[in-house]
Amino acid sequence: MADGFSRQGAAEKVMPPIFAGPVGEIYQEAQAALKDVYHRCRMGSHLEVKDIQEIVADYLNRMQDNQNMLLQMVMLKDLDPYSVRHSLNVTVLATLLGSKLGLSRKELQLLGVGAMLHDVGKLEVPAEILLKPGKLTAEEFAVIKRHPQAGYERLDGVVMEEVRRVARDHHERCNGSGYPRGLRREEISLAARCVAIADVYDAVTTDRCYRPRYLPHEGMELLMMESTLGNLDLDLVRVFLQAIASYPVGTRVKLSTGETALVIAQEPEVPMRPVVKVLKPRRSAGKIIRLLTNPSVLIVEVDA
């Protein structure tokens, strides 16, 4: 569903200030490493993903403390709509789901690397098809649909078989309607099912050349619909939706400004960016901040 590689050149842009700090570092390192992998792929040279593995390990170490911040970054798409971020977003979302499922560190590592590299086969798809603004012809769609198998082959001898299968099976669907092999739920690994959910969610909530993005709550509804149709794993979608759910009114949060605040209202269309009222420090107590229109202020802690 997602083409993670549109608008590649734009990824050269400098990160906006919101990416400063430890979380920003994770993003920047991951972005640089992914760009390197793509570059080597395009040059036809041997694929080396050691950097990716190290970055995922490092990311998992830091993820626990920074989960809310990372999640908000995924939601703040308009600040950095570029392609490499799709793979990073899928990694954040899939590993968040994995951690809520109680996966072991080893399993999360495998899931994270699989998520980072899930669309690596897209590099075999000609840019004119990948970037085509209009509707694809049947032939063009057939070419796109080769990317899971192409990724699987590309990763031969590079990563573990389980990781390769994430690349091969992330477009498989639980009811057998997916591709390339029409596998059913029990034949699709848990990691591939997690990446499928993260992939669909990030793809539909990102602007594409042929349609505007869905808002987060619309993306959540679409996931529910896809799981009731039997495409996505319903149990996993439920856990995923809980994990990315909004902050309920009354939640105390700590902001990246150092202030403690209370969630006083939801933005129904953007659940991760509620309206808050500052409680502390005293001098700014009572100040109302609409996070939706203040993208540089992040929620860094819940129940502060």
Ligand SMILES: [Fe+2]
């Ligand atoms: Fe894909």
